[in-house]
Amino acid sequence: LVLHARQLSHLEPLVKELRGRGVEARAVAAELSEGAQVDTMIDGVLRDLGGLDILYNNAAIMSPWRDPHTTPSEDYRKTFEINVVALVRLCDRFLPAMVSRRWGRIVNVTSGIENIRELLPYSMSKAAVDRYVRDVTPSLEGSCVIMSLLDPGWLRTDLGGEKAPN
Numbered sequence: 001l002v003l004h005a006r007q008l009s010h011l012e013p014l015v016k017e018l019r020g021r022g023v024e025a026r027a028v029a030a031e032l033s034e035g036a037q038v039d040t041m042i043d044g045v046l047r048d049l050g051g052l053d054i055l056y057n058n059a060a061i062m063s064p065w066r067d068p069h070t071t072p073s074e075d076y077r078k079t080f081e082i083n084v085v086a087l088v089r090l091c092d093r094f095l096p097a098m099v100s101r102r103w104g105r106i107v108n109v110t111s112g113i114e115n116i117r118e119l120l121p122y123s124m125s126k127a128a129v130d131r132y133v134r135d136v137t138p139s140l141e142g143s144c145v146i147m148s149l150l151d152p153g154w155l156r157t158d159l160g161g162e163k164a165p166n
Contacts, residue, residue, distance in 0.1 A: 032086035051097030083125035
């Protein structure tokens with residue numbers, strides 16, 4: 001099990017717990033808004049493990065709530081860098097080994113968010129993830145590799161906030 005966080009220290013307790021239960025676990029770190037860090041992390045996993053069997057992409061940020069027509073371009077840039085570009089980089093780099101082995105699963109977490117103009121960078125980034133998956137999956141036909149989208153709904157997390165019903 002390969003676990004990712006921005007800082008290795010965030011994963012130390014979980015890795016220790018998993019290893020205590022007999023699970024082979026390792027931690028990797030990268031700031032997803034920094035392309036060089038993402039590539040270094042991927043390079044290490046490919047070098048050390050030869051790839052992944054299952055990639056679960058659930059990392060994302062939500063831009064701040066903004067009044068309509070006031071969203072600064074930096075909100076779009078950072079949101080897309082983390083929610084789209086890093087996800088695409090992970091998929092594109094791990095897919096070839098999966099196809100070569102004729103087995104792999106990639107789950108990309110998406111969102112059904114719509115009609116909330118104040119969170120447009122987030123909703124647009126999730127629409128881009130949806131489009132990426134829909135455009136890539138036909139090329140995987142017959143490869144025994146499955147790429148899918150998962151929308152778990154509004155969840156009570158650091159991202160979803162305290163008012164989320166699930």
